[in-house]
Every structure is written in C-alpha cells, then in structure tokens.
Amino acid sequence: MEHINTLIIGAGVVGLSIAARLSQHREVFVVEQAKHFGEHTSSRNSEVIHAGIYYPTDSEKARHCVAGKALLYQHCKDFSVPVKQLGKVITAQNDAEIQTLEKLILQAEQNGVDDLYRLSQAELQQKAPQVKAKEGLFSPSTGIIDSHQFMLSLVGQLEQNQGHFVANTQFISATPMQQGFLVTLNCxxxxxxxxxxxxxxAGGLYAQHNAAKIEGLNSAKIPPIHYCRGQYFSYQGAHPFKHLIYPVPEQHGLGIHATVDLAGQLRFGPDTQFVDAIDYATDSSALDKFYQAIQRYWPQVEKSKLQIDYAGIRPKLQTxxxxxxxxxDRRIHGIPGLINLFGIESPGLTASLSLAQSVTEQLIAE
Ligand SMILES: Cc1cc2nc3c(=O)[nH]c(=O)nc-3n(C[C@H](O)[C@H](O)[C@H](O)COP(=O)(O)OP(=O)(O)OC[C@H]3O[C@@H](n4cnc5c(N)ncnc54)[C@H](O)[C@@H]3O)c2cc1C
Structure with missing residues (x-):
C-alpha cells in the first residue's frame, strides 16, 4: 500500500494554501472530490481582502485576517496574482450606526488595524459619489483579488515543491493506526x-461530514454545521464607484455591500438566509430586499439594472x-496527526495564508 506523509482533504483556498506552504517541508497530496479546485465557497464569495476590522479581540478571525492580509498582498506581488488595494467606505445612516462606526474604529485598533479614518461630507462625496450617509469611515487596506488566479498560483507552488493535486477523488473514511491513518478514497x-x-x-461545507468518517474522533469534538446562503446581484451598466461601499455590519454578515471586481463590474451582496442543503440555486424574488438595502446608501440605484448573479454558502457553526x-488538533481531540478546520467562513479567503502558516507550524512541531 502506498504511504504518503500528508493528505489534505479539499482544494479550496484553505486546503491549497496549507498544501503550498506545507509542501516546502513535507510530501503533500491534496484530494478534491470535484472536477476542479475551488468549486465551492472559494469561488462563490466577494473576493475581498478584508482589513480585519470587525472581529472580536484575540479571536482566530482577527489574528488570521490581519496576518493573512499582509501575507496575501505579498503573495500576489510574488506570484503576479491580480489584486487591487481599492479601499472601502463604511457608511452610517443614523446616530445608532454612527456609534457602530465608533466601535468599529476601536475594534480595528485592538486588532492591529490602525489606518481607518473618518470621512468629512466632502471626502465622502469625493470617495463615494452619489452615496448618501450621515457619516463615513475609510479603510485603505481593504482590496480585491482574483481568487481563481490565487488558487492557480497555490497549485503551481505545490507542484513546484513536488506535491500533488488530485481532482475527482473523494475522501471516504480514515482509521487511526499506530502511526498515522489508513485512508479510503474514491476516485x-x-x-x-x-x-x-x-x-x-479542509473540507469547508463538508468538513463535519468528513470528520464523522474518522474513526475514533469523539463526535462531541465535531461542531454542528448550518448552511447560510448569501447571494449576489450584479449591476448592469455604468456606476460611479472606485472604492467598495459597505453599510454597517449586521448579525450574520457584513450587510449587502457594493464590490467592484477587477474588471470594474459592480455587484451587490451577499444577503443571508439559512438553508437546508448545499444548493447554489439563486432566488430572484430577493430583488426588492436588495433594492431597498442598496437605496439606503445609493438612492440613485436603478432597480431594472440589478440582475440575479450567483450564491455562496457560509459554513456556520451556530445560527x-x-x-x-x-x-x-491533537491538543483538542487527542488524535496525533489530525487537524480539522471547521467554520471557515468570511474572512477565510483573506486569512488562508495565515491559517496555512499556523497549521504548518503545528504539524512540524508534532
Ligand atoms: C457569500 C460569501 C462571501 C464571502 N466573501 C469573502 C470575502 O470577500 N473575503 C474573504 O476573505 N472571505 C470571504 N468568504 C469566505 C471564504 O470564501 C471562505 O472562507 C473560503 O473560501 C473557505 O475556503 P475552504 O477551502 O475552507 O472551503 P471550500 O472552498 O468550500 O473548499 C473545500 C473543498 O473541499 C472539498 N471537499 C470536501 N469534502 C471532501 C471530500 N470528502 N473529499 C474530497 N474533497 C472534499 C470540496 O469539494 C471543496 O472544494 C465568503 C464566503 C461566502 C459564503
């Protein structure tokens, strides 16, 4: 039977980032059940490099987003991955939302993000023409990235380090042995x-399902999974935006925001809705909800130019x-050599290289 050093389940940004990094030190295989890499959440997101503003102090999200952002900008430079540090405007419409902006500034500082600044009305109009807001905040380190090219660069790095990416291959189960695992795959x-x-x-939305197939893993160490769909509407035609435009964050996400992709196309989303299955079907009846949310900060939006686009699903651990x-890792579940990544929702794209760094350090230390 063939023996390999490390098997990674899942070729999304997280599995591929770990593979690219770890393959500098170990023999690595990444298996992906789909035909291509990145067919799930990693290609169904906003493609925003987040600054690290929102996340609670000392959380994994805060730590990996801020560290991951720096690593990602550097990686894009080193591997010629298309990226633009556009910056983003966060808008507040009333006094309660202004208080939220104030809290965001403090939270960002706690997370090591100290470049946010308030916008005067004149600056707001200059940075975000046609945008209506009582106050605004600017985040200069927010950017956008071509996530497909990013993943392609990671596969290239992996292969350069003699690692392997194997598509159309599904992890079925694993049994711990005296040293390592006996793994069953289906190709x-x-x-x-x-x-x-x-x-x-690193199975993303399937990580819990995979974990349940690892013999000896206490089911109490597998958190629940709740699928939270977020869909996007694209905007057909011209628009005035050079930066990303966000409302203040809401309970399950960052609110229906405006992003501009690298080709200059404007799109809005994602919304939030818990769903029962991994189903990327979109629902155009959300148009009114989108229109109303966008109108709050961009009154001149034309409803007829909003077209339903695509959906992604967040792997939530709670509702x-x-x-x-x-x-x-073993310190939590007691099985040497096993690392499970659960709930890697936003900002997982931004955080991916930092997650990879810490998983690599952990494995090398084992
Ligand atoms: C709507 C939305 C917007 C977002 N916007 C942003 C953003 O702007 N910026 C940001 O930083 N983050 C964003 N995120 C988060 C980011 O997209 C994710 O955190 C990231 O893509 C997760 O990557 P992953 O590799 O963990 O998961 P995935 O991309 O889902 O990859 C997991 C892979 O594992 C494979 N797999 C699973 N089980 C098996 C098995 N048994 N055998 C073989 N293969 C298997 C799957 O097929 C899949 O390809 C957003 C997420 C959503 C849903």
Missing part, C-alpha cells in the same frame, strides 16, 4: 486505500451570535 467510482502520517480536513474559526 471516479473506484475505491482504494493508502496510509498517511498526517491528515488535514445566532458571532462565531470563530475552529481549528482542532
């Missing part, structure tokens, strides 16, 4: 086994309150 209908020393579950990334 295009054929089942086969191999052994590995380390197993990393209320804020949640953090959950990275479980």
């Amino acid at each position: 295009e209908g054929e089942t086969f086994s191999l052994s590995c020393t380390h197993l990393i579950n 209320t309150g804020s949640q953090d990334f959950t990275i479980e």
